[in-house]
Amino acid sequence: MKTIEVVAAVIRHEDKIFATQRGYGDFEGGWEFPGGKMEAGETPQEALVREIMEELDTEIEVGDLIDTVEYDYPKFHLKMHCFFCTIKSGHLVLKEHEAAKWLTLETLDSVAWLPADQGLIEKIRTVLTKKA
Numbered sequence: 001m002k003t004i005e006v007v008a009a010v011i012r013h014e015d016k017i018f019a020t021q022r023g024y025g026d027f028e029g030g031w032e033f034p035g036g037k038m039e040a041g042e043t044p045q046e047a048l049v050r051e052i053m054e055e056l057d058t059e060i061e062v063g064d065l066i067d068t069v070e071y072d073y074p075k076f077h078l079k080m081h082c083f084f085c086t087i088k089s090g091h092l093v094l095k096e097h098e099a100a101k102w103l104t105l106e107t108l109d110s111v112a113w114l115p116a117d118q119g120l121i122e123k124i125r126t127v128l129t130k131k132a
């Protein structure tokens with residue numbers, strides 16, 4: 001099975017994280033963290049800065065790696081590097097996504113996350129709980 005290597009940004013502001021809803025494709029309507037496929041020669045951090053500028057017109061600071069998620073979808077294996085990020089400049093303009101929400105610890109389960117994101121959500125919950 002082919003492997004797709006992806007980066008995802010868990011953008012934090014105060015006690016909230018930013019989630020986006022897919023507007024197209026196989027996973028349309030599912031909730032995820034903004035990001036996308038790495039390109040040849042890029043570091044994960046470089047890929048993430050590029051993707052967030054493309055998708056949200058926003059410049060981010062890439063922080064700590066939360067987890068590298070490995071997940072088997074029917075058509076491919078996903079390897080997804082997930083980082084906490086903060087906004088340097090910009091206003092999170094939705095250029096590709098259907099919708100977006102700022103979620104707190106209490107509302108983390110209120111959206112339908114993509115299958116690969118379930119384990120990641122538990123890790124984020126642990127981190128947010130410690131900070132609360």
Ligand SMILES: Nc1nc2c([nH]c(=O)n2[C@H]2C[C@H](O)[C@@H](COP(=O)(O)OP(=O)(O)OP(=O)(O)O)O2)c(=O)[nH]1
Pocket residue numbers: 004006007008025027031032033034035036037078080114115116117
């Ligand atoms: N960005 C992102 N992708 C995720 C998450 N969870 C998850 O399973 N994915 C999957 C969905 C896609 O198959 C892949 C991301 O690739 P992508 O954003 O380039 O998606 P795409 O298939 O729409 O690609 P393309 O049309 O732009 O080439 O990773 C997540 O939290 N964030």
